Amino acid sequence: MAESINKSRIDLLVIGGSAGSLEVILKAFPQLTTDLPFAIILVLHRKQNTDTTLIDLLSAKTKITVIEANEKELIKAGCIYVAPADYHLLIENDHTLSLDYSEKVNFSRPCIDITFQTAAETYKDRLACLLMSGASADGVEGLELVKTLQGITAVQDPKTAEVSYMPQKALDKMEVDYIVETDKVFDFINMLAKSSELTA
Amino acid sequence: MQESAIRDEEIEILLNDLLELYGYDFTNYSKASIKRRINRLYSLDKFPSFAEFRYHLRNDAPYSKRFVEQITVNVTEMFRDPGFYKALREQVFPHLGTYPFIRIWLAGCSTGEEAYSVAIVLKELNLFDKSLLYATDINPEVLEKAEKGMFPLSQMKQYSENYILSGGKHEFSSYYSANYNLAKFDESLRSKMIFSTHNLVSDHSFNQFQLILCRNVLIYFDKDLQAKVFNLFDQSLENLGFLALGTKETLRFSSIASNFRQLNSEKIWRKV
Secondary structure, eight states: OOSOOOOOOOSEEEEEEOTTOHHHHHHHGGGSOSSOSSEEEEEEOOOSSOHHHHHHHHHTTOSSEEEEOOTTOBOOTTEEEEOOTTSEEEEOTTSBEEEEOOOOBTTBSSOHHHHHHHHHHHHGGGEEEEEOSOSSOTTHHHHHHHHHTTOEEEEEOTTTSSSOHHHHHHHHHOOOSEEEOGGGHHHHHHHHHHHHHHTO | OOOOSSOHHHHHHHHHHHHHHHOOOOTTBOHHHHHHHHHHHHHHTTOSOHHHHHHHHHHOHHHHHHHHHHHSOOOOOTTOSHHHHHHIIIIIHHHHTTSSSEEEEEETOTTSHHHHHHHHHHHHTTOGGGEEEEEEESOHHHHHHHHHTEEEGGGHHHHHHHHHHTTOOSOGGGGEEEETTEEEEOHHHHTTEEEEEOOTTTOOOOSOEEEEEEOSSGGGBOHHHHHHHHHHHHHHEEEEEEEEEOTTOOSTTSTTGGGEEEOTTSSEEEEO
16 A cells, blocks of 8 residues: 555544445454454445354454444444445544434445434544445445545455446545555554554 | 435424424434434425424424424334244234234334235234234324225235245245235235324323334433333233344333243233
8 A cells, every 4th residue: 555654543434335345354364463452343235134144254364353333332442333225324523323224325224324314423533434245335425424424434445356346436526545456455454553653 | 415404402492392283202212313204304304494394393284294204203114023923923912822812013114015024924823813903103194004905015025025034834925915016915814903093202092902013113222211111011010921123123221121020032022
């Protein structure tokens, strides 16, 4: 990555992904630093009723605690939260999680835009959002808001993403802070961890 | 995407107006969700400013109805979470079948899909005739829809799959007749349903039940309100009665938890 280490400290990284994202995340997880100074939230589009399998799958790849996001749960640094299937995941001002079973947005539930938006309004410049591979435009508008509110924005490189549509759509609409190589997602997260520690 | 047009302080103002003028108390609802709903309505109805939005809410009583209907979530499905309905069929109703009379409360029933699902299961277990289903919701408009028992035909494929996964043995389509783009459910299913408005925030217990279903309602309430509603349910449940919640809701951390025992992995608790 050519970019210099960002000087801002973050408290939360939200990763939004659709088709072609899970494989990349599974590959990145084993190489993540285990003492994350921030929390990670994963919002992945997927088929219904695969929750426990997904948590198990992710947990097997890292020593970091991976849990399904529970309503009212306080977001804690060093944990990875996974949005449950078929619920929107929202972030409250007091940094707790909320679930919402309202209409699908962008044909999706969970909807990446909703989590990006509520995270941006709460965490502002202490947030990073990464939009990954996918065939949907979900997450693009949310990422724009993250940028407006001074958060760090990143997309998976559409050139190497399995489905380039989603990250490319973001690049068409905005200038992001980082374009992350498909096999360097772990590097990007570890870099955020390092810069967050440095400026803690 | 813009930052939410209606800010947190303004949300508070609107919710206070709603309480003061119309008696609806949303002040203990989870903030992020209600904020999103209010902002959604604000842009849907194309208000030019917060002031105008507020003016309408305060001075236009019919608009207040729309406001309440739109800021609450009314999304529901038939046989949603088939595993849950399987547990009702195999583990809950066999117990209730021993009673001379079964009273069920569906709290926050929305447009009624769940009530019709439960009615179908009761029918198949030959328990329907001695059952009574009280279906309540805060919104009178959704109850009107529920009473009609007509749901989009386009959903039937999904509902039929859910039904089969839940252990349904019949032809799902035998329960409705197709009418243009709607599926009209068998009138007899409605014969044991009583629809009524009930506000979980402000209304009291109105009967004793053997089963209360309240699924995907509590996720919209803050902890204090959840605690209050759990007490209401505890008061409204007979001993050995069952309480069923949504897949992401739990009784575990509540003060009434010690009075209840959870059934296997589903979100069903029995009062012991």
